[in-house]
Amino acid sequence: MERNQNIEKRILWVAERLFLEKGFNGTSTTEIAKTVGCNQTLIHYYFRTKEKLFWDVFSPKVEQVLEYLDAPLDESIDFMERICNVVDFYFGMLELDERLAPFIVNELIMNPVRWGKFRDRYLRNESRSSAFDRFENMVEEEINSGRIRKIRPIDLLLNIMSLTISAFIVAPKGFAIGECDSNLRKSYLDDRREDIKNLIVNGIKL
């Protein structure tokens, strides 16, 4: 990112980086400004509040992910394989940056106001991403055809997400072991990915 780009974009870019690194509360507008190399008041000039800056950084990312979410659901593939693809999808996304999982947990899931806004925007009613409907229909069809055990589609998705996110939360901490190097982390996550696929698949098999 060049120094000479317009300040608005540079603020967005720096904010994204710092929010991811230090969290929303851990990042002051003063620090963003200092990193950008501009005056702190400019952040308010362009984005009015820090919270609005957060959403201006965050929304485009969410929307991009929701678009990609369609691909793993390709109906020409075997159902169980599609489910594994969903696991791979989440793993792939969270692997892009190891600070992503903690960020999502802290700044989105655990913040009631933000979660409400997120849910209303992306999970409910009109604005709801079509990928969720496709996933639900696909699971219900398998249940009705007697090919998998009865499970609420949303719970299946919750199982996948819980296990995946927690793998990424726990990996850098080394759980009971302590911090470990990035190679060990990578191979741990690779193992976990396959374990989770097995667990999920065995859980819906008849």
Place this chain on the structure above:
Amino acid sequence: MERNQNIEKRILWVAERLFLEKGFNGTSTTEIAKTVGCNQTLIHYYFRTKEKLFWDVFSPKVEQVLEYLDAPLDESIDFMERICNVVDFYFGMLELDERLAPFIVNELIMNPVRWGKFRDRYLRNESRSSAFDRFENMVEEEINSGRIRKIRPIDLLLNIMSLTISAFIVAPKGFAIGECDSNLRKSYLDDRREDIKNLIVNGIKL
């Protein structure tokens, strides 16, 4: 809790309640003092720092839970049932107060410094709770005897904890649905508890 109790205990008691309700950062020492009905400086007189107050509140609770953790591992019971007991144990604990799961995630798991301190105190080496060793031995014995699939004991525990905690994180949010009343929440959690047991048990069956 009587008004006339000594202030030190009342601070501990109020802090516990407020930390659980509003989180550590969301609770100021001033507010604790106001609720106790004492001067803000007294909190520093008794506990020196807010962080030390946190641990003075938190440690006894952790230690109590770790003691109880022995019971579900009773070796006279069938292994699969013991595993279900562990799930029940976590559910029972988190059901005591629905703010407990978010509290643990926010204040302990997601805070690197606190997590490090917690891990060093309760999960590692000398100070490690014996329940963890018992759990590990028990799982390894089943694997070696060829009665369950190969899995790292710590990963089995992680599966249980991830699924349980996330059930409690998600329940009050209603996930994609929105807030719901406490009866609905309760019956959702009861369903989830059985789903999770099935998932975990199917995941280790041969």
Place this chain on the structure above:
DNA sequence: GTCTATAAGGAGATAGAC
């Protein structure tokens, strides 16, 4: 658009009187 200056409001912590 960009700056200086500053408002306005917290927070946690300490000195020292009583």
Place this chain on the structure above:
DNA sequence: GTCTATCTCCTTATAGAC
């Protein structure tokens, strides 16, 4: 032990000059 007074630091946000 308990209080008043206060320090120090940091936050987001705004008014208004240039």
